[in-house]
Amino acid sequence: MTDDYAVLGIMGPGSRTLLQALSDADFGDLAFPFSHARSIQIEGCDLLAVRLSFVGELGWELYIPVAGAARLMARIMQIGKNHDLALAGHFALDSCRLEKGYLHWGHDMGPDDTPFEVGLGFTVKLDKEIDFVGRQALLEQRQNGWRKQLRLCEVMAKEILILHDEPVYQGEKIIAHCTSGGLGFRVDKILCFAMFYNRDSVPGPECQIEIAGERFTLNVLDKPPYQAALK
DSSP states (O other): OOSSEEEEEEESTTHHHHHHHHOSSOOSTTTSOTTOEEEEEETTEEEEEEOOOSSSSSEEEEEEEHHHHHHHHHHHHHHHGGGTOOOOOHHHHHHHHHHHTOOOBTTTBOTTOOTTTTTOGGGOOTTSSOOOTTHHHHHHHHHHOOSOEEEEEEESOSSOOOOSOOEEEETTEEEEEEEEEEEETTTTEEEEEEEESOGGGOOOTTEEEEETTEEEEEEEOSSOSOOOOOO
């Protein structure tokens, strides 16, 4: 990490159209697939564009040399007036990523968790002969199984404040804890991630989360409640 670059996120259904108005680069799905990076130029500024989005919508992150960041930001806002561009704050981003089931480093996952335990095992290429720190431990975990499991859940309540570390009960036994949560405003649901201590016994509707001394039914979701067309 350095202070040489600033990062701007251009995200949402109109992000491709806006970027296409700013640059001669091809932002089409075939030319610029998800999770790919390209060196592009906007208003004479050379930068790196990465097709990633933390909000569950089509989007790009722009890595811009600090010296040109303010000028480029002003230009993007100017052109964006014709594309319904608006600034989004932290809480809006957090709500969107919960709806899509995206994890937050430091809350939903950290150095004490493995990719399998947080549902990211698919990102690790264990079948390639490339060694890395922790590879053997992950091979053993894939073969022998793992105990805890992070799951996305819906809290069956309205207008409650959920943050993190709220206990999850099955009867009077604590079986999990909330790692992060909040309102998904697009789907109108209270959502949270919960780390269950035994993945083989993730419960059904009898599971409850305790928030400020009151218990609410907690439903484990099979898939994120928000699915946008990312192409």
